Amino acid sequence: MGGKVAVLPVVGMIMAECAQAGRMIAGKAAMSNGLSSFVFVLYSHTIASIILLPSSLIFNRQQERPPLTLSIVSGFFLLGSLSGSCLGQSFGYAGINLSSPELGTAMLNTVPGLTFVLAVIFRMEKLDCRSYSTLAKSMGTIVSMGGAFVVTFYKGPLVLEALPSASDSSHQVLSQDSNWVLGGLLLAADCAMASSWLIVQASILKKYSAKSVVVFFYFFFSTILSLLVSLVMVRDPSAWSLKSKTRLISVLFSGILGHAFQVGVTTWCLQKTGPLFVSIFAPLGIVITATVSVIFFGDALNLGILIGAVIIASGFYAVIWGKSQEAIKKVDDEENSGPASSSQKVPLLQNRSSVDA
Numbered sequence: 024m025g026g027k028v029a030v031l032p033v034v035g036m037i038m039a040e041c042a043q044a045g046r047m048i049a050g051k052a053a054m055s056n057g058l059s060s061f062v063f064v065l066y067s068h069t070i071a072s073i074i075l076l077p078s079s080l081i082f083n084r085q086q087e088r089p090p091l092t093l094s095i096v097s098g099f100f101l102l103g104s105l106s107g108s109c110l111g112q113s114f115g116y117a118g119i120n121l122s123s124p125e126l127g128t129a130m131l132n133t134v135p136g137l138t139f140v141l142a143v144i145f146r147m148e149k150l151d152c153r154s155y156s157t158l159a160k161s162m163g164t165i166v167s168m169g170g171a172f173v174v175t176f177y178k179g180p181l182v183l184e185a186l187p188s189a190s191d192s193s194h195q196v197l198s199q200d201s202n203w204v205l206g207g208l209l210l211a212a213d214c215a216m217a218s219s220w221l222i223v224q225a226s227i228l229k230k231y232s233a234k235s236v237v238v239f240f241y242f243f244f245s246t247i248l249s250l251l252v253s254l255v256m257v258r259d260p261s262a263w264s265l266k267s268k269t270r271l272i273s274v275l276f277s278g279i280l281g282h283a284f285q286v287g288v289t290t291w292c293l294q295k296t297g298p299l300f301v302s303i304f305a306p307l308g309i310v311i312t313a314t315v316s317v318i319f320f321g322d323a324l325n326l327g328i329l330i331g332a333v334i335i336a337s338g339f340y341a342v343i344w345g346k347s348q349e350a351i352k353k354v355d356d357e358e359n360s361g362p363a364s365s366s367q368k369v370p371l372l373q374n375r376s377s378v379d380a
Contacts, residue, residue, distance in 0.1 A: 032292040036304040039288045044311040046281025047127050050116050053273035059262040060116035063274065065249035066265070070278025072242040075287070078235045089231050098227040099237065103244030105220040115213035122206030126174060126328060130210040133335070136164035137218035138298050139342065145222055147298060156348040163341030166334060174331030178203055182324045221298040228294045238290050242282065300346065 046067075053063050089095075119127040139160055152158075227237060257263065265271045293301045 032296050032300065035288045035292045036301060039285045039292070040304050041311055042280045042285035042288075044315065046277045046285065047119055048315060049273035049276045049281060051119050051123070053270050053277075054116065054120045056267050056269045056273075057262065058264075058267075058270045058273075059253070059257045059259075060120060061249065061253040061256050062263050063116060063277070065246065065253045066274045067277040067282050068242050068246040068249055070275065071282035071286070072239065072246050074279065074283045075235065075239040075242060078239075089233065091231075095227065095231050096240070098223065098230075099240035100244045101223055102220060102227070102237075102241040103246075103248055105216050105223060114209045114216070118206040118209030118213060120206070121202040121209065126203070126207060127210055130174060130207065130214055133167055133170075133211065133214045134217050134221075136167040136338065136342075137215060138221050139164050141218055141222045142298055145226070147222070147225065156345040156352070159341045159345030159348070163338040163343075163345065166338030166341065168338075170331045170334030170336075170338060172331075173334055174207065174328055176204060176207070177327040177330070179326030179328075179330065182326050182329060221293065221301060224290065225293055225298045228290070232294070234290050234294055235287070238283075238287050241286070 050060070050063055054060055115127065118130075224237070224241075228234070231237060265274060289301055
């Protein structure tokens with residue numbers, strides 16, 4: 024049973040990364056079709072809020088919910104601000120629109136390093152300079168950040184050229200190095216917001232354990248903030264339209280799978296394992312997104328993304344190794360520390376022996 028408990032967060036995070044990669048591709052498709060990035064986030068979060076409202080009421084009965092205090096509600100609002108349209112995702116989708124979904128998922132690989140730094144600052148992770156596990160996590164963080172700089176500032180030659188059908192105006196932005204760098208910087212800001220979001224959410228979950236309620240209020244507040252920002256920033260009525268099938272399908276996919284499912288699963292894994300475990304699955308996104316974009320959309324693939332992804336993945340596995348060594352040490356310490364556990368084992372063995380006799 025313990026093996027199943029350990030495997031479930033891994034499977035959940037793989038599925039969440041698939042959903043997130045799909046959301047980035049859907050966002051790129053919708054924005055290439057003329058939908059505003061601000062409006063895209065607004066529609067997606069609105070759909071996610073509607074989907075999650077029943078589950079937050081059904082699966083958390085009133086007597087099981089912790090009380091909603093002002094500090095908890097303020098935390099929900101902070102979550103919506105960090106990753107809502109006004110901050111995090113506005114940077115993220117603008118960066119994707121200026122560059123590519125592959126660059127977006129590659130930059131997400133910096134989230135483990137940023138999260139580790141913040142987790143140490145807020146004492147969610149221990150920093151022991153004499154420990155090999157701490158050294159591995161620290162070096163992995165530095166390596167991942169270096170890979171992010173490679174991905175952002177070195178595009179490199181084409182490894183796979185775009186198909187003729189993909190070489191339209193929506194892909195011409197990739198030929199502009201200034202847009203590529205600006206897109207990378209915007210995505211870096213999005214990653215910083217994402218790391219902060221994980222830390223804040225982990226802190227809230229310690230005080231308020233009703234996961235579905237936390238996720239609902241996150242989308243609820245981000246929807247309100249997205250609406251305010253969209254009304255100010257988007258004045259063109261055509262940028263709000265969902266008459267195009269591409270826009271409609273992209274918004275539905277993003278709202279249902281890319282947000283409601285992905286954030287719900289991530290929140291469950293976050294409560295079970297902590298922010299660092301959740302963040303270290305980010306490198307899977309570059310593999311998923313690049314594969315889908317090249318195979319199904321005929322997108323080009325640059326050498327800089329591959330080199331940066333390999334560097335980031337190396338740091339990713341160093342962090343994983345360090346984290347696994349800490350988990351093993353914690354289990355060993357728990358097994359060897361308690362005198363009660365050893366005293367309880369003897370009677371059980373004696374009883375078993377008497378039964379066998």
